[in-house]
Amino acid sequence: MKHYKIEDLVMDDSFIQWVRSNENHTFWESAMASDPAQQQIILQAALLVKAAATAPEVSIDPSEATEVWQRISGPESLRPAYRSRKWLWAVGSMAAALLVFLGIYRYENAGSRVSYENLIAEVAPSDYKEIRNDGPDPVFISLPDRSSVVLYQGSRIGYSISGYNREKREVYLSGEGFFEVSKNPQKPFFVYSNELITKVLGTSFTIKAPENSAKIEVIVKSGKVEVITQKDPRKKRILESKELDGNYLVENQKIDLERTTMKLSPIVKRELTELNHAVQQMKFDFDDEPLARIIADLELAYNVNIAYDKDKWQNVKLTAHLSDEPLYDKIEMICKAIEAGYEVRPDGIIIK
Helix, strand or coil: CCCHHHHHHCCHHHHHHHHCCCCCHHHHHHHHHHCCHHHHHHHHEEEEHHHHCCCCCCCHHHHHHHHHHHHHHHHCCCHHHCCCCCHHHHHHHHHHHHHHHHCCCCCCCCHHHCCCHHHCCCCCCCHEEEEEEEECCCCECCCCCCCCEEEEECCEEEEEECCCCCCCCCEEEEEEEEEECEEECCCCEEEEEEEEEEECCCCEEEEECCCCCCCCEEEEEEEEEEEECCCCCCCCCCCCCCCCCCCCCCCCEEEEEEEEEEEECEECCHHHHHHHCCCHHHCEEEEEEEHHHHHHHHHHHCCCCCEECCCCCCCCCHHHHHHCCCHHHHHHHHHHHHHHCCCECCCCEEEC
């Protein structure tokens, strides 16, 4: 992997297109993920490009631009080879933007990044339960309150054993997970994923928060979901409240957090192509459907084995609207309709 310098990046057309319009994002996100030191340099350069793009039209003396640049990246960084008219204009634009913001803007926002390890450091290791998915297939996880998570490859999630489901329900996520949260307005459910906090009372939604990605996404399947950043001045009040604040997403909406600037995007309609997994897309609305078809859909969605007596219930058909209930709630509703019970075992679920 090539090792970049700030002065190289701010003149690189591909890099500028990524910062301004998210083009070539796969390449630059990979570059950040490959080397923590390079990540710091790339984020610093991204802030400078953003500052230059928003700078007012200011005439600035080249010597002043040089002085500001040297304060940013050190006296050795301004090399004679870059002292072209184009280079001085670029440095001048950046210097003007930085002078407008009194030199504070620089790398302040990038330094606010929060990692999964930062988040779970608040929980005693002996009290922390973590589940990882290092395999290629989705993993179904049932939380202590019967809320459920489908965890995707390369992801991990955890919670405080003693603290979960006392006054509230809190989990920590790195990677991608699809949540179906049991409804309990008295105990709000929170997901901490890097710099983003997601709050619900009971609903279904997806969070995409890879550790080294440039953004975090929240996509709502049903219900209402509230999101804030770790720096939101309302954070304390929202964490303590048992209600949603009113600034929330609803069914089929999404929002992104750009981690470099800590800015939330506008709430927009989500596209079907943004969700790749069955459980994220399926409605679970069944109208006079054979039990076998319903069971097959649940097995596909959650990647679990559900055993039952096929001969006994081969002619049974059900009308059921299972929507955003966690898996075990769905199973209970089915069992109630067919007058059966169920048992959870390590290798799956048995209806009997």
